[in-house]
Amino acid sequence: MAQYTRVSGSVGLITLQNPPVNALSAAVRQGIVNTVQRALSEPEVKSVVICGQKGAFCGGADIKEFGTNMSGPPLVPMIHAIESAVKPVVAAIEGVALGGGLELALGCHYRIAHSKARLGLPEVTLGLLPAAGGTQRLPRLIGVPAALDLITTGRHVTATEALQLGIVDQITDHNTVDVAVKFALSVAGQSLDSRRISSYPCPRHSDFDALFEAAMQKVHQSARGAIAPVACVQAVRAAATLPYSQGMEREKELMATLFTSGQARALQYCFFAQRAVGRWSMSSGARWDTSKPRPVHKAAVIGLGTMGRGIAVALAQAGLSVVAVETQEKQLIEAKQAVTGMLERGAKRRGVTPALDKITYSPNIQNVADVDLIIEAVFEDMALKEKVFKQLSAVCKPGTFLCTNTSGLDINRLASQTCNPELVVGMHFFAPAHVMKLLEVVYGPRSSPHAVATAMHLGKKIGKVSVAVGNCRGFVGNRMLKPYLEQALFLLEEGATPEQVDQALEEFGFAMGVFRMSDLSGLDVGWRVRKADGLVTSDATTGQQARIRQGHRYSPLGDLLCEQGRFGQKTGRGWYQYDKPGSRVAKPDPWLQNFLEEYRARHGLVVRRIDHQEVLERCLYSLINEGFRILEDGIAAGPEDIDVIYMFGYSWPRHRGGPMFYASMVGLARVLERLEYYHQAHPDVPSLHPSTLLRKLVANGSPPIHKWREVIKKLHSQL
Numbered sequence: 001m002a003q004y005t006r007v008s009g010s011v012g013l014i015t016l017q018n019p020p021v022n023a024l025s026a027a028v029r030q031g032i033v034n035t036v037q038r039a040l041s042e043p044e045v046k047s048v049v050i051c052g053q054k055g056a057f058c059g060g061a062d063i064k065e066f067g068t069n070m071s072g073p074p075l076v077p078m079i080h081a082i083e084s085a086v087k088p089v090v091a092a093i094e095g096v097a098l099g100g101g102l103e104l105a106l107g108c109h110y111r112i113a114h115s116k117a118r119l120g121l122p123e124v125t126l127g128l129l130p131a132a133g134g135t136q137r138l139p140r141l142i143g144v145p146a147a148l149d150l151i152t153t154g155r156h157v158t159a160t161e162a163l164q165l166g167i168v169d170q171i172t173d174h175n176t177v178d179v180a181v182k183f184a185l186s187v188a189g190q191s192l193d194s195r196r197i198s199s200y201p202c203p204r205h206s207d208f209d210a211l212f213e214a215a216m217q218k219v220h221q222s223a224r225g226a227i228a229p230v231a232c233v234q235a236v237r238a239a240a241t242l243p244y245s246q247g248m249e250r251e252k253e254l255m256a257t258l259f260t261s262g263q264a265r266a267l268q269y270c271f272f273a274q275r276a277v278g279r280w281s282m283s284s285g286a287r288w289d290t291s292k293p294r295p296v297h298k299a300a301v302i303g304l305g306t307m308g309r310g311i312a313v314a315l316a317q318a319g320l321s322v323v324a325v326e327t328q329e330k331q332l333i334e335a336k337q338a339v340t341g342m343l344e345r346g347a348k349r350r351g352v353t354p355a356l357d358k359i360t361y362s363p364n365i366q367n368v369a370d371v372d373l374i375i376e377a378v379f380e381d382m383a384l385k386e387k388v389f390k391q392l393s394a395v396c397k398p399g400t401f402l403c404t405n406t407s408g409l410d411i412n413r414l415a416s417q418t419c420n421p422e423l424v425v426g427m428h429f430f431a432p433a434h435v436m437k438l439l440e441v442v443y444g445p446r447s448s449p450h451a452v453a454t455a456m457h458l459g460k461k462i463g464k465v466s467v468a469v470g471n472c473r474g475f476v477g478n479r480m481l482k483p484y485l486e487q488a489l490f491l492l493e494e495g496a497t498p499e500q501v502d503q504a505l506e507e508f509g510f511a512m513g514v515f516r517m518s519d520l521s522g523l524d525v526g527w528r529v530r531k532a533d534g535l536v537t538s539d540a541t542t543g544q545q546a547r548i549r550q551g552h553r554y555s556p557l558g559d560l561l562c563e564q565g566r567f568g569q570k571t572g573r574g575w576y577q578y579d580k581p582g583s584r585v586a587k588p589d590p591w592l593q594n595f596l597e598e599y600r601a602r603h604g605l606v607v608r609r610i611d612h613q614e615v616l617e618r619c620l621y622s623l624i625n626e627g628f629r630i631l632e633d634g635i636a637a638g639p640e641d642i643d644v645i646y647m648f649g650y651s652w653p654r655h656r657g658g659p660m661f662y663a664s665m666v667g668l669a670r671v672l673e674r675l676e677y678y679h680q681a682h683p684d685v686p687s688l689h690p691s692t693l694l695r696k697l698v699a700n701g702s703p704p705i706h707k708w709r710e711v712i713k714k715l716h717s718q719l
């Protein structure tokens with residue numbers, strides 16, 4: 001909907017009305033067409049202002065309409081009618097002007113933005129490209145290099161940067177609509193020939209071929225198989241090489257290749273999934289809209305190792321007062337230096353003052369008595385964490401939330417160490433904690449909805465994508481990672497190489513394959529967990545028993561590497577070799593080839609050819625199968641929770657939509673059939689045994705992913 005009023009006598013004011021972001025739904029587009037016609041036809045009206053209701057100009061096309069038969073007036077001619085108008089049209093930009101919203105503003109003759117506004121063409125993040133003239137008008141207005149950057153990255157720019165780039169003509173700290181109306185009065189009757197961007201020539205560049213070649217190379221490197229960034233470069237190239245109308249044809253052609261693509265569906269699913277996880281629910285039935293968070297003004301971090309330092313930085317950067325506790329004097333001094341450096345570098349990048357005064361450092365746990373919430377991040381050892389929770393419970397004021405950053409230990413056991421187990425939840429950060437977006441908020445059987453609400457709210461406040469999950473070994477992310485890692489080791493036993501497995505996974509879209517990722521995070525981390533689980537035995541050298549644990553197949557390959565001190569990047573040797581400890585460039589290691597051959601010979605394993613398809617199916621389908629078990633157990637409320645965890649915490653390629661969405665795209669029947677095939681070949685590997693929920697979904701005709709929650713609910717009610 002768009003409202004029309006006449007203000008200041010001769011200005012037609014058009015207000016977009018579609019809360020919360022005034023997205024360009026069919027009704028809004030029709031409203032704009034009608035009100036623009038009216039403004040242009042009323043003789044009293046000398047100029048026009050377009051603005052958005054409730055402090056937001058426009059969040060772009062209505063993404064909810066994409067999967068439907070779209071109706072209503074198309075955007076391109078609607079914007080042409082504005083640009084070719086004989087009366088000046090001024091866009092008054094408050095809040096956001098994104099995608100089709102910015103394209104609408106680029107069709108206007110003038111753009112005035114509030115100083116806090118954000119502008120951008122983020123279509124590429126939805127697997128699309130700016131298809132309402134953005135790829136043709138923006139390069140003409142700000143030049144090709146700047147336009148390429150904004151369109152291929154989809155990043156939002158501040159009003160200040162938009163003014164520097166020439167996207168907006170003026171910014172204001174005052175009421176933007178008032179300023180725009182005054183401005184519209186001042187330009188009434190002036191010639192608009194120089195204000196129609198589509199008529200601008202595209203600014204010349206010394207060597208367009210080199211520029212576009214470099215841009216294409218850059219997107220190929222960062223896209224990891226995503227097709228939209230490539231199409232964005234091709235569309236901007238049309239702006240640089242073709243007349244406007246032909247460029248618009250090219251833009252339309254390229255958009256047609258993207259609009260119905262699987263990648264666009266995956267990325268738009270990711271957009272809504274990221275918002276759906278904010279509407280969390282617990283297996284007890286408590287929900288986001290019935291559980292009030294408590295305010296957290298002052299927090300504490302216990303243990304200033306790598307994770308503790310990152311968590312302290314994330315809290316301070318979000319404006320919280322932080323008490324950072326480390327009982328080891330030397331570690332405390334080093335941590336203070338490291339945290340100070342991280343805050344200064346972060347502030348420099350964001351152009352703000354570093355929040356150094358927000359953190360107080362202490363070797364004494366007594367100093368956290370008055371905080372609202374504590375995050376324990378000491379060494380990953382249950383006995384040590386239990387001791388710390390007992391201490392904290394004795395020291396803290398009533399009502400203080402006690403959170404742990406454990407990556408998989410039992411939350412309920414830690415809660416048992418305290419007087420108020422209802423105040424205990426997990427806040428599982430991902431390294432580096434001040435950078436990675438994901439936060440798993442883990443509730444135990446006694447965690448109160450208030451504790452979950454408070455942790456989720458704090459997560460949002462510090463800029464995290466927070467997902468509420470139940471308490472089980474490894475929670476969601478690490479629990480699903482176990483079968484994925486297991487299959488990778490089994491594939492090595494059967495003849496694959498680390499390079500081959502990693503190549504298949506990186507071609508699929510992962511930033512790093514499983515073996516390069518293990519070398520980065522350190523093989524000793526998993527080794528310690530397997531030792532704690534009693535899986536590591538001293539005589540893992542020969543015989544069947546060496547490869548069986550608790551009656552199931554087990555590969556001691558990782559343990560054998562660790563026994564030789566091959567922990568990965570940190571020791572310069574792991575699944576790959578590195579120039580020196582700490583270096584990041586992985587090179588195939590002949591030693592490992594020989595080691596694998598000897599190992600296979602020793603265990604009588606026959607080497608066979610393994611193709612990429614098998615690597616992907618065994619690694620990904622076993623992970624997905626565990627995802628279905630997690631949904632069965634009610635540890636995750638819905639597939640979106642799992643998919644957001646994997647996209648924001650485990651670099652699952654977003655243009656594949658997350659493991660559960662990927663399974664729905666491949667086809668659940670296919671996933672089931674392949675798991676049955678591999679389980680038949682490997683009956684001693686339970687992670688390949690298809691889960692009940694997967695079978696149930698296939699038996700129910702493989703409903704679309706947004707319908708899975710109903711099947712899960714029915715399954716739970718039958719249990």
Ligand SMILES: C[C@H](O)[C@H](C)C(=O)SCCNC(=O)CCNC(=O)[C@H](O)C(C)(C)COP(=O)([O-])OP(=O)([O-])OC[C@H]1O[C@@H](n2cnc3c(N)ncnc32)[C@H](O)[C@@H]1OP(=O)([O-])[O-]
Nearest residue numbers: 021023059060061062063064098099100122130131132275
């Ligand atoms: C032709 C043209 O070239 C092409 C093809 C296009 O134009 S493609 C479209 C391009 N536009 C975009 O990519 C912008 C997408 N939106 C955002 O980036 C953010 O939303 C935001 C604008 C920066 C606000 O962030 P927020 O944190 O304040 O609130 P929120 O929770 O995110 O959003 C609040 C609510 O608004 C919903 N919403 C936001 N933008 C929407 C949109 N464009 N369409 C439909 N719904 C939208 C969102 O789902 C949520 O709903 P619910 O969960 O409450 O039910």
